[in-house]
Amino acid sequence: MRLSRFFLPVLKETPSDAEIISHQLMLRAGMIRQQSAGIYTWLPLGWKVLQKIEQIVREEQNRAGAVEMLMPTLQSADLWRESGRYDDYGQEMLRITDRKKRDMLYGPTNEEMITDIFRSYCRSYKDVPKLLYHIQWKFRDEIRPRFGVMRGREFLMKDTYSFDTDEAAARKSYNRMFIAYLNTFTRLGLKAVPMRADTGPIGGDLSHEFIVLAETGESEVFCHADLVEMGAPGASVDFDGDLQPLVDQRTALYAATEEMHDPAAFAAVPKHRQLSARGIEVGHIFNFGTKYSEPMKANLTHPDGQDRPVHMGSYGVGVSRLFGAIIEAHHDEKGCIWPDSVAPFDLGIINMRAGDGACDSACDGAYASLVAAGLDPLYDDTDNRAGAKFATADLIGLPYQLVVGPRGLKEGKVEVKIRRSGETHELSLEDAVARLAAKDFANG
Amino acid sequence: MRLSRFFLPVLKETPSDAEIISHQLMLRAGMIRQQSAGIYTWLPLGWKVLQKIEQIVREEQNRAGAVEMLMPTLQSADLWRESGRYDDYGQEMLRITDRKKRDMLYGPTNEEMITDIFRSYCRSYKDVPKLLYHIQWKFRDEIRPRFGVMRGREFLMKDTYSFDTDEAAARKSYNRMFIAYLNTFTRLGLKAVPMRADTGPIGGDLSHEFIVLAETGESEVFCHADLVEMGAPGASVDFDGDLQPLVDQRTALYAATEEMHDPAAFAAVPKHRQLSARGIEVGHIFNFGTKYSEPMKANLTHPDGQDRPVHMGSYGVGVSRLFGAIIEAHHDEKGCIWPDSVAPFDLGIINMRAGDGACDSACDGAYASLVAAGLDPLYDDTDNRAGAKFATADLIGLPYQLVVGPRGLKEGKVEVKIRRSGETHELSLEDAVARLAAKDFANG
Known part of the structure; x- marks a missing residue:
């Protein structure tokens, strides 16, 4: 590309309202432009990087056996009434009424919709395991959008959903995503540490956040320093094999977000390996069993003839947020320093x-x-x-x-x-x- | 991909509410699923095809010198108040109020936003010509969504915008897109005829629709039969050269949509070459001069020191609609017959x-x-x-x-x-x- 034909509006001044370095650099380098609070245009340079991040996320999902599709941005409120989350979700959900007075919403996540899709086609234990994902724009009407694309309102997320017969099988799907995430973040030039996390509004009892350590991180995290240096398993992993030892190796050492922090357990980490830092959440995985399949009646007929709710999990990566996280990890006083894998x-x-x-x-x-x-x-x-x-x-x-x-x-x-x-x-x-x-x- | 791992929910019965063959086949072959009226999930098989269509559209845009970016789906109503279209647009525009009571909308098109972006960075005649495009989901709240993805509410569109100093330069940008579109549709296995068209709510005085002939087309069209068989210029075109002769060759023969039809002129076409048929609009290009730049004050300083509004055009391709158009053109009684270029x-x-x-x-x-x-x-x-x-x-x-x-x-x-x-x-x-x-x- 000849620069004379490209569109690269770099700024001489650092915009005063940008608090963190990634936001400043993205504005200065002509990568994004704010259109409304928390809503950005991806200018040509930024869009090239975002597409490369997206492609790496996609390749690692495919490698792990997930199948891509695309759900729409707008959803019917009725689906969320079935799960009970329509009233729970609060003002972060952007609610919309169409010309026929139907209640719609701009999807903040897709557990309800994918459960609806699954139940409409799959009835038998033979139809699982399934891992389905999409990479789609989501909207969360944050009360205080900030840090540029790190906490935007319209944001790009990769969300995968797993469907299995029972808890043990669901755990295998969970492990696939756990390992896929390690490989993904490593290819993006990031050191992300998996940490036991609170499940929040998604629900369930097993959850990990993947945290990139950065001074500008929004939350405090605590972990064994070895975890930061532990490499990713890499592309040679057999995703059909037993992934539990790889996962165990990374969950045996202490690592927890603020909400899940246990000071007593952390004290047991050798003093010089105790790391407390600030972190950026770039991925979050959940095993929530039958939380959605039960109210939404997504059942499988098992070999014994009985119908039982399908076991599910969901697995998110903040694709647009990763853009900011990579800059936080790779810059100097002159500007960005892109890893080769995502350089525009x-x-x-x-x-x-x-x-x-x-x-x-x-x-x-x-x-x-x-x-x-x-x-x-x-x-x-x-x-x-x-x-x-x-x-x-x-x-x-x-x-x-x-x-x-x-x-x-x-x-x-x-x-x-x-x-x-x-x-x-x-x-x-x-x-x-x-x-x-x-x-x-x-x-x- | 092993089918046992894929997600391909084929249907045995033809859904009764699907009127046209492309809609029927997309549902039966497990390519799409309707989530709400005119809003579809792209199931894995359909999503693969849509991505291939999108990629061909992208490659031909790039070849013609257009630069890709991505604007958000949601827009501020204020921009549309500046151009005067907020009140004009009517109920097809999905209007949204966010938690802070700001008026937003789900973009049906992006003339206002791109003009706003352009004016905030570009002030000089040296900053043009520019051709910028994005491929993004749009929303039009059709009163009667029908024909599946052919007239959906949430749909994928490629829209390009050109910026030039004057009318003559703007015409060159228009020609680039005219030729790029011919090449695009040919690669997709379609015979699309450019036809003089009404400019409608976009405005301007020069406009062509690209029409694929099909029995299920929504509108009647009239053209010289030679145009249907006239091949595309192909990848060897020099887009920096003079494209006018190639365009003239294709606009010299009679071709018009219903709104622009001139029966007297059509009668002058040799009888056996008079073709009247139904057609599907898959692209629409507009040269609208200063319609947006004037009210929105997007000016360029010229070498003579004077500021004058930038000359603009917009160029749309219905990417999700193309999916349906390709099936209408390529199927038999057993199902779809994909051209190699877009086969899933x-x-x-x-x-x-x-x-x-x-x-x-x-x-x-x-x-x-x-x-x-x-x-x-x-x-x-x-x-x-x-x-x-x-x-x-x-x-x-x-x-x-x-x-x-x-x-x-x-x-x-x-x-x-x-x-x-x-x-x-x-x-x-x-x-x-x-x-x-x-x-x-x-x-x-």
Whole structure:
């Protein structure tokens, strides 16, 4: 993409109403624009990142055996009356009346709707296990939307729902999502710790939150420090195998959110491994058994001929919130530093003197070669001055910058800068392009 | 994907309330489920197709130079008061009041919001041309939602907006979209004819609808028959070049929707080329000049130092509606017949006797080989009887079926069936897999 054709409205000033760094950077780097309180447009740069986050979440759901679908944003109030949550949910639920005076709502979550879908097609124990998910915009009418996309009103969530014959089988589905979440967050460049959590309005008796540690986190968390460094199981996990040992390994050590904190148990953690910090919730999984299937009569006929309510769980990832969490974890005073996996472009090409024949032809050639190699570069071909181009490149945080200037070119040299380390390499244009195409620069 | 893990709730009966074939087939093949009037869940099979349609629309937008972003579903009423459309729009607009008593609405289209975004960042003639688009759920509270996703209330639309200095430049943006649309619909397996159209509530003086001819179309259309067979310019078009001759070629012949029909002009078309038919509108493009930029004060400073309103256009594709239009164009009495480009899976593998060792191992092997070759097969590994499997495969309309049965295997043979032609090929398992992987079967 040539910057002259792109739409990248960067701001010079930090907007005064943005309290946390991720919100500030998303506004400054032209990634989002607020339309109403807690409602954002995803400008082209931000939208590219959000799509990459979404795709990683999707791939890991598919790997774990979940099947994607899409439920609508608007729901009928009647479904929520069946479960009893219509009155419980309070003012966070955006209630809508359509032209025929029907009570509707903008879905804040989908337990009722998916239970309704399941019961209308599935009646037999042979129809399960099933893991169904969608990635859809939700709405929660927060009284005080804040922190940009971290606590927005219209937000993108991935929510999976599991259907099983009994508690033991439901636990296996729960474990699939537990492990899928670890893999997901690791691919996104995040260290997320699973913590025993309160089940809140979703209900049930088994629940974990996945928490990214960050100073700007909304809640206090307590855990064994080993959990922060424990790697994810990775793509080689056999999701059809026994996942319990992997889960046990991560639940044996102490980790709890504020609501579930047990100071006595925490005191038993070796002193130097006691970690109390602030955290950002990026995922939340629930096993809630028959809480919805019972009132909504989603039953399975078992081999013994008896009908029993299906056992369910739900598993959420805050996709738009992850955007903020990744910036909180990956930035410096100059701007964002995207992990390669979610960078909006693979690299930037900076033409220090657009209009100079040698610079233009070197940049045009490099751009064409890198595109041909399957990369997606952002080529700054504008007539801004070089200093402004460097500042923008650092602000938007592409992992690599290929810098082409008239002086260097005379000596046959260009510069590759690694955004994260600030390290620079002077080399020939050909070598630079070849090594960038081969992803041959260390980006630790 | 193994069917035993997928979620494919096919129906035996044709639902009585579905009037047109696409709606009937989408319900029967387990692609959609109605949640409320005109509001649908996209079940896994349908969601896969919708994503493929969306991706083709996206690729052709990008090729034409449009830049993707995402605006939210909910909008502030104030923006629509600025343009004057808040009161004009009537009951089709779903109006919402949030907990703080602010007037909101579920966006039916985005001219106001994009104009607001543009004016807040762009002030100079140097900031244009710009083509920005998004693919987002919209809502129109139709009084009588019908024909399934063809006239739903919550629907997926791609809408592009162009920004230019003057009328002549705006016309170039219009031409880009005109040509991009021809290429898009052709890739989707549709013959869409551009027709002069009324501008309706969007406004402006230049507008074309893209119409797919189908018996179930909602409106009557009149055109020169040559237009139906005129191919799309294709991917080799230079979108930065002069597109006017390509556009002229397609607008020189008579083509008009009912509202714009001129019987005298139509009579001048040679009798045997006069085509009057019913049509489905799948795209609509508008050049409306300064209709929004003027009241909303979206001005550009020109080289002469004067501020003048930016010239705009908008360009819509009904992405969810295309789903129905493709089925209307591609089906037979047994079910859907997907063009390869949007088929939910590349092919089906039918194990005629699941549980039989030879059949299972042949199918498992073929499945693994085809996945390794980069294909996405749906493997019917269920214990349904063969007849039901054939019926389901025909109903869901995958382009190719690989049929593996115990009798054939004894002679070292399997069968490949081309869904569209009904043609079958008996050959060895190895040859079948190799030819399917190489996409070597004619599917005319």
